[in-house]
Amino acid sequence: MSLVELISTEKTKPDLLDRLEGFFTSELGKNILYAKDKPGFIANRIGVFSIAACIHHADRLGLDFDTVDALTGTKLKRPKSATFRTADLVGLDILKHVFEQFDQVLSDDPWHAYFKTPQWLEYLFEQRALGEKTKAGIYKKEDGEIRVYQPESQNYNKANYEIEASVKSILKTNVSRWIAALRANQHPQSQFLYSVIKDTCLYSAYHLQTIAHSTRDIDWALHWGFGWEVGIFELWQANGVQASLALFLQDDANVSTPNWINGVTDFYTDKGAYSPSEDDYTPYSKHVVYDRQLHRPALMGESKHGQGVTIFENDSVKFFHENDGIAIFSLKTKLHTLNLEVIDSLKQAIEIAEQDFRAMILWQDSAPFCAGANLYEIVAGAKLGMIDHQNLFTSFKKKAWQLLKPNLPNIDNLKPINEVIELLQRVLMSLKYSKIPTIAAVEGLALGGGCELLMHCNRRVSHTESYIGLVEMGVGLLPAGGGCKEMARRAAKHKDLFTTLAQYFEQIGLAKVSESAKLAVDMGYLDDNDVIVSQRLELLHVAKQQAKLMINEHYRPEDVNQAFKVGGASAKANILAQLTNMRIGEFISQHDELIAQKIADVLCGGEVDANTEVNSQYLLDLEKTHFIELLKQDKTQERIEHMLIKHKPLRN
Known part of the structure; x- marks a missing residue:
C-alpha cells in the first residue's frame, strides 16, 4: 500500500x-x-x-x-x-x-x-x-x-x-x-x-x-x-x-x-x-512536490485536476493537449486493450500530432498501460472466417453472430484479421519513425500489443511497478505488431547476437513478464536511456520533461529502411535443437512447439545466412505470415476462447 x-x-x-x-x-x-x-x-x-x-x-x-x-x-x-x-x-x-x-x-x-x-x-x-x-x-x-x-x-x-x-x-x-x-x-x-x-x-x-x-x-x-x-x-x-x-x-x-x-x-x-x-x-496541500502531479486524483465530489483540451474523442480513446505543444493519447477501453478503433484512432492522432504539435505522449490516467490486443475481436474474426479474406456472406455471418451473442461487443466494423495486422504494423512503424518525438508513460501491465506499443515509442518513462512482456504464446500466437521485429533489432546491437537471441526467444516462448521496470531493462523491453520513476502520479510530468529535452536536442527519427543483422538459419537451428529436447521430455506440447518454431523463425530472420542484413519490413512480413498461420489452428482458437472465459492460459 x-x-x-x-x-x-x-x-x-x-x-x-x-x-x-x-x-x-x-x-x-x-x-x-x-x-x-x-x-x-x-x-x-x-x-x-x-x-x-x-x-x-x-x-x-x-x-x-x-x-x-x-x-x-x-x-x-x-x-x-x-x-x-x-x-x-x-x-x-x-x-x-x-x-x-x-x-x-x-x-x-x-x-x-x-x-x-x-x-x-x-x-x-x-x-x-x-x-x-x-x-x-x-x-x-x-x-x-x-x-x-x-x-x-x-x-x-x-x-x-x-x-x-x-x-x-x-x-x-x-x-x-x-x-x-x-x-x-x-x-x-x-x-x-x-x-x-x-x-x-x-x-x-x-x-x-x-x-x-x-x-x-x-x-x-x-x-x-x-x-x-x-x-x-x-x-x-x-x-x-x-x-x-x-x-x-x-x-x-x-x-x-x-x-x-x-x-x-x-x-x-x-x-x-x-x-x-x-x-x-x-484545499489540497500546496507542497511544491505536487506540482509534478499534473493529473492529481480527486475524490468523488471534488473538482478534478487537469482535464486538458480535447482534440478528438470516441468510445475507445481520448486525444488531448494542455496548451504546451505536446499531444496526449489515452485509451478508454477495458484494461486499455487495443481494438480496431484504437488502432485507427492512433493513426489519426499521429497524423495530427506531426502537423500541429511538437511531441506526443501515450499515457493513461490509471493502470494498466495496455493489457494487449482485444482477443474478442481476434477470435470473432477467426470464427467468422475473416482471417485473411472477406466475402459476400461475411455481413450475414456478422448479423447472425450478433443475434446469437447479443450481450457481446458489436463487430459490425470488424475487418479481416490480416488487414488489421497490416494496419497495426503500419501505425506502430509510423509511431516509431514519426517526425516528432513519441514517448510512452508506462504503469502497470504492458502485455503483448501493449509491450509492442511502448517499444515503438522513441522513449519510455516507466513506473517502477511496470510489468512488461510479449505474452502472445499464452493464447497460441506470436507477437505480430512488430514485437519480434523489435527484439531482433535490439539483439543486433549486442556483441553476442546468438546469446541475446536465445534469451529473447526464451522470454517470448515462455511468455515471461518483467517483475519491475528495472528488470524490463535487463529483458530488453526498456532501453538503458529510458527513465524509471517511483511516483506513478509524476509519469506525465516526467514524460513531458523528456519530450521537451528531445525537442531541444532537435530530435530526428532514424532511417526507416536501416538494415540490421539477424542470426539466420544457424541461430534458429540452435534454438530448435533445445526445443526438440523439451518436446521429447514432454515439457511442452506439440502446439507449443509449433508456435515456438514460428517465433524462432521471425527472431532469427528465417532461412538466411548468419549476419545477413535485413530491414524491418522483412521481419514484419514474417510476423504477419506466421500469425495468420497460427490463428487458423483450432488449438490456437481454443486457447484464445479459454483465456476469454477462464482468464488463464490453456496448455493444449
Whole structure:
C-alpha cells in the first residue's frame, strides 16, 4: 500500500515534515497524510473498525466467513481479499493484538464493544492457526481446495457461499443507490451490508475531528491504506448526506453524532473537503512536490485536476493537449486493450500530432498501460472466417453472430484479421519513425500489443511497478505488431547476437513478464536511456520533461529502411535443437512447439545466412505470415476462447 501517515508533535520541526513529505512522495512513490496522534491514527482506526463491524454484524445475522468475504470484496468496491482473507494475510495474531489494544485504550469509545476479541479468534490463536504464515487461519487449503473455518464445529468445511440475487443486483447499481436500497431489502445479507456501512459512516463522522483534519484524510486513508475504491464519506455523499443520516438515526436513535454533521450537505465541493475544525472546505496541500502531479486524483465530489483540451474523442480513446505543444493519447477501453478503433484512432492522432504539435505522449490516467490486443475481436474474426479474406456472406455471418451473442461487443466494423495486422504494423512503424518525438508513460501491465506499443515509442518513462512482456504464446500466437521485429533489432546491437537471441526467444516462448521496470531493462523491453520513476502520479510530468529535452536536442527519427543483422538459419537451428529436447521430455506440447518454431523463425530472420542484413519490413512480413498461420489452428482458437472465459492460459 502507498500510504504514509506523518504525525506532528510539539517538538517536531515543520521543515522536517516538509522535507519528509517531498522525499516520501517523489522518491519513494508514497502518498502522504497528516494524522493526529491518536490510537490507530487514521487508516487503522477506521479500517480496523470496519473489520470489527463486519465481525459484529456477521455474528448477529448468522453469516459465514466466506459469505462475508463475497459481500465485502470487489462487489463492495474493496479489495478481493475482502475482510477475513485480509485478516489471514495480515495475521490473526496481529488482528488479535490490535483488537486488544483498541479495547484497552478506547474504553470511552461509543462503539467500544465492537473491539472485544471474538471467541473464535481466541481459539484460532491458541491453535496457532494464524493465517497465511501458518498455512491455516480462517481459511486453509486441504486436498487442493480452499476450506473455511466454522466456529460452531471448530472444523474447516468447503466454502459454500452464495450471494442472494437481490443483493447482487443492488451492488451492480451505482453506489449512489446503495444505502436506501440495502436498508429496504430485508435479506440478512443486505441488512449486514447496510449495518456495516451505517456504522462505519457514523463512526468516521464521530471521530473525524479527533483523528484527522478533513473528510479527505479518512477517505484517502481507506483508498491508500486499505485499497478501497470508494471512501466512506464519498459513499455517504453519493447517497445524500442528510437523507442517509436521517435513515441512520431512524434505525439507531441513541447513536452518538457530532454537532457539525447536522449542518453539512456535502463533504466535498469544488472548494475542497469539509473540515469540522475550520467549519469550511479545505484545499489540497500546496507542497511544491505536487506540482509534478499534473493529473492529481480527486475524490468523488471534488473538482478534478487537469482535464486538458480535447482534440478528438470516441468510445475507445481520448486525444488531448494542455496548451504546451505536446499531444496526449489515452485509451478508454477495458484494461486499455487495443481494438480496431484504437488502432485507427492512433493513426489519426499521429497524423495530427506531426502537423500541429511538437511531441506526443501515450499515457493513461490509471493502470494498466495496455493489457494487449482485444482477443474478442481476434477470435470473432477467426470464427467468422475473416482471417485473411472477406466475402459476400461475411455481413450475414456478422448479423447472425450478433443475434446469437447479443450481450457481446458489436463487430459490425470488424475487418479481416490480416488487414488489421497490416494496419497495426503500419501505425506502430509510423509511431516509431514519426517526425516528432513519441514517448510512452508506462504503469502497470504492458502485455503483448501493449509491450509492442511502448517499444515503438522513441522513449519510455516507466513506473517502477511496470510489468512488461510479449505474452502472445499464452493464447497460441506470436507477437505480430512488430514485437519480434523489435527484439531482433535490439539483439543486433549486442556483441553476442546468438546469446541475446536465445534469451529473447526464451522470454517470448515462455511468455515471461518483467517483475519491475528495472528488470524490463535487463529483458530488453526498456532501453538503458529510458527513465524509471517511483511516483506513478509524476509519469506525465516526467514524460513531458523528456519530450521537451528531445525537442531541444532537435530530435530526428532514424532511417526507416536501416538494415540490421539477424542470426539466420544457424541461430534458429540452435534454438530448435533445445526445443526438440523439451518436446521429447514432454515439457511442452506439440502446439507449443509449433508456435515456438514460428517465433524462432521471425527472431532469427528465417532461412538466411548468419549476419545477413535485413530491414524491418522483412521481419514484419514474417510476423504477419506466421500469425495468420497460427490463428487458423483450432488449438490456437481454443486457447484464445479459454483465456476469454477462464482468464488463464490453456496448455493444449
